Amino acid sequence: MEKRLIVIVAMPGGLAIDITGPADVFSCARQMVDSKCKDPFGVNYQLLIASPTCELNVTTDSGLVITCQTSIFDITEKIDTLIIGGNSRERQKFPDLIVWLKAHSASIKRVCSVCIGAFVLAEAGLLRNKNATTHWMHCTELSSRFEQIRVDPNSIFVKDGHIYTSAGASAGIDLSLALVEEDFGRDISLDIARTLVLYLRRPGNQSQFSNLLSQQFSSKKPVRELQQWIQTNLKANLNVQILAEKVSMSPRNFARVFFTETGFTPAKYIERLRVEFSKRYLEETNYSLDQIARECGFGSTDTMRNIFLRTIDTTPYDYRSLFGSN
């Protein structure tokens, strides 16, 4: 039987689910193709978890250690599908991996990334002039650091030629299901989705997580870069004066330019962004309201509460009980 080699690169410091999600989908697919079909396809997957360095033990963000079967550099067989997981938030560089990717990507049928693994593909130049996506929190950074990439912040995954990129964490599972569907058809991928209790096609898109992100960013570079900087510095004091200094404009002129570029006054823009991010925290974490208020740059829980009431007509507490995960 023909083997199709699926290689998942386990990046240090990323989420384990970037690795284990796709691994489970492909492993499940292999078993199903084996048992159910009695070889009508004549092919099946062979799964390899590879390290991006010579060190085979890879520690993920949660501390879970994954022992890889091989180093990426030792693979000599033809790779069918390569999946690069997200790496640490500090974005360690893996120069050897980049070089390897540049040399080998053309001969790989499908090159994929999960979450901020897209930055690795971008570094290797594989996303130049392509449509791509990444984790919603990092879309602006991806498009500003690599201007030739058309970043789509809405999609769960994007296919452009033989390059596939997917959004944050669990989106790697959605991508993997789609890859299996390409290979073995809908019945098999539906079976996997059922077995693993997944959606075959997730309803909605990642913009539901961040409405503000799906809006147009300024076409002027300084303003766009400022918008991106704001996102990663929501905790900071972001008054008009400070923002104006950041882009070397007078406060008056900055406020005027910012409004014409974004359609929001600076204060309103930041307020909306803070609400977006705190909603996300309320939905997905157990952080206390106090922690979330601090994390998102609200002066206090009182302020956060007032702004919630004013903008989305509910309190943070009520919002969490409606949309929180536990």
Place this chain on the structure above:
DNA sequence: AAACCTTCCCGCCAGA
């Protein structure tokens, strides 16, 4: 809930 203080922001004008 009220009081006080800060920040926002927009019209207006002047200079580049």
Place this chain on the structure above:
DNA sequence: TATCTGGCGGGAAGGT
């Protein structure tokens, strides 16, 4: 002249 930029003032909004 047309357009961009910056400073000022003060009412409004918002934070503590």
